[in-house]
Amino acid sequence: MTATNGQTTLSIRDLHVSVEDAEILRGVTLDIPAGEVHALMGPNGSGKSTLANALMGHPAYDVTAGQVHFKGQDVLELETDERARLGMFLAFQYPAEIPGVRVASFLRLALNARRETEISVMAFRRLLMEKMQMLRMDPKFASRYLNEGFSGGEKKRNEILQLAVLEPELAILDETDSGLDIDALRIVADGVNRLRGSDLGVLVITHYQRLLNYIEPDRVHVLIDGRVVESGGKELAERLEAEGYERYGAAAASEDA
Amino acid sequence: MAVKDIDQVGLDTYKFGFHDDIQPVYTSPKGLSEDIVREISRQKDEPAWMLDFRLEALRQFERKAMPTWGADLSRIDFDAIHYYIRPQDRQARSWDDVPEDIKSTFDKLGIPEAERKFLAGVGAQYDSEVVYHSIRDDLEEQGVIFLDMDSGLREHEDIVRDYFGTVIPNGDNKFAALNSAVWSGGSFVYVPEGVRVEIPLQAYFRINAENMGQFERTLIIVEPGAYVHYVEGCTAPVYATDSLHSAVVEIIVKEGGRCRYTTIQNWSTDVFNLVTKRAVAYRDATMEWVDGNLGSKVTMKYPAVYLMEPGAHGEVLSIAFAGEDQHQDAGAKMVHAAPDTSSLITSKSISRKGGRTAYRGYVQVMPEAERCRSNVECDALLIDDRSRSDTYPYMDIEESDVAIQHEATVSKVSDQQLFYLMSRGLTQEQAMAMVVSGFIEPIVKELPMEYAVEMNRLIELQMEGSIG
């Protein structure tokens, strides 16, 4: 890992993103220094997943203006897999199902994709089992087909397992809390907390404040209608929990869903 | 996905496309005639009944029209083909005795190495003749016979005469008739009652000469309670002109016996591959065809199982992969001729770069074949919009007390799947290969480990250069 603490790992400048010619992000500016946890909150449809997808280079999301730099590199020039190998990671709100591909074989290939030398099968097995134990996952999980027939909670846990195994430098967690019961939420938060501290920058995208009780953010940003309208400390999340998004205007009316 | 134009890359990923400059000891002139059929039989010093079988087949071949219901076969020029090419005088029993240049071909293909590692026996056919054959001593002692078909006829004429042409008569279809007229090489396998051959027997088929027709003939007899797994692999050089491969495989599985026949067909894309494969299964016997079709220009192949007595079970597991200018017309045929028989057909096809796959299946239940069960599942995966897949499931059910299921799906690799895998650091090619290997996993996991690895490697090779 190259970033040192306090240095800005991710820098987003005036980012505009369109989906099917509709502008969803209308100038987002955000910095996530290495080692910090930032929360992005906002009502449904405000563009949170759009930001996550655009950061990772999803082809359906057109960046029409603005810049994104990660570790000093112009990310928008890079393909999705290059971004991943640079150290970016997205825990999906809706992970895709890949029938016939086992969790373990997929993860080994993914891990090898970002390593100079291949990890041995044995060493990988050990690493995987260790991380699965940390997340209290049944070892049988490793030989299931990737996301196929997973419950909502299993999908989310599987995303965090990948995060733990791949050890990126920036983790974007898109609504990882939805679909998790309170115990699972604790385990997942625990996993994330163990990874934080050193160089890992985290962007926790969430609709509710609940997750932030377990993963305490350094900063909180509020996204309304494709713009960051307010930023603050963790007390901002508590205030949003109490007051909702109404104070930011009519555009936020679709809050509950 | 930001897919770059496939043709920009245009990599030829077929790594078996080299050929050797070998002077065969005999090459029949191009074209087919009674003289050529007689000459083949004379060179092989065959009994009169076999010559009669060949000549009758030749008449059948000439009488039959070309099939028009499947792939386009109009490019086959029967007059431009050498029907018999004998690469050497004698067959080697020791690998060291195989002529150097032929040996180097098989070395490049990794053959004797494979044998040393995990096979019970190996046969290697080069053009028309089997150049090498071996079987483990312990199996030979148990009475297992694994020979090339010509030697089988010479050394075990009594057995061969009882079964040869009984499952697939010499006039069964135009290409079976052609094979019956000019057949050469192939395998003869006999497994005595109760003997279980736990590790596979493998045959390797190589076409080396240009404008070659390879017509191997395989006969497998599994006596009651016996088991064998036979594996064949096929490759050929890349030439500008077409070659023809037209095999006939007949299998008899007796009471309580089991036979698995695995094919990894990876012919170069100038080979017309028109093969007739059929098995009969008796009481409580099991016949399984595992069929991987990756190569060839055109393949038409529908492995069949005739379920003759109660308790017989037939399976076809097939994978077809069609790339540019390839047409894989593959499928299965199950004939339920007795009550309480069951069959399972699982077909997976992948088309890309404008390639075409078809599943053509036929399930027949004869009158009074009660309580039969048949399950057909065929899934097609399209890699791009230019490619094509068709399903032709035919059913002929003449009994009402049966359980027949048919399911067909067509899917595309979704952007969402590719994005997900790439977001973990996989390149687009790796991501695509992963989706494809997942798609065929239900079949690949049925292959012996070494072949499963090989299959996945071939798929990765196929996917190379398929995307930007």
Ligand SMILES: Nc1ncnc2c1ncn2[C@@H]1O[C@H](COP(=O)(O)OP(=O)(O)O)[C@@H](O)[C@H]1O
């Ligand atoms: N792939 C897509 N195709 C079409 N519309 C989309 C797509 N992704 C997002 N949108 C639209 O963009 C807006 C923001 O969606 P999203 O980013 O998912 O919001 P959030 O994650 O904050 O709930 C919504 O109006 C949504 O319908």
Ligand SMILES: [Mg+2]
């Ligand atoms: Mg969302």
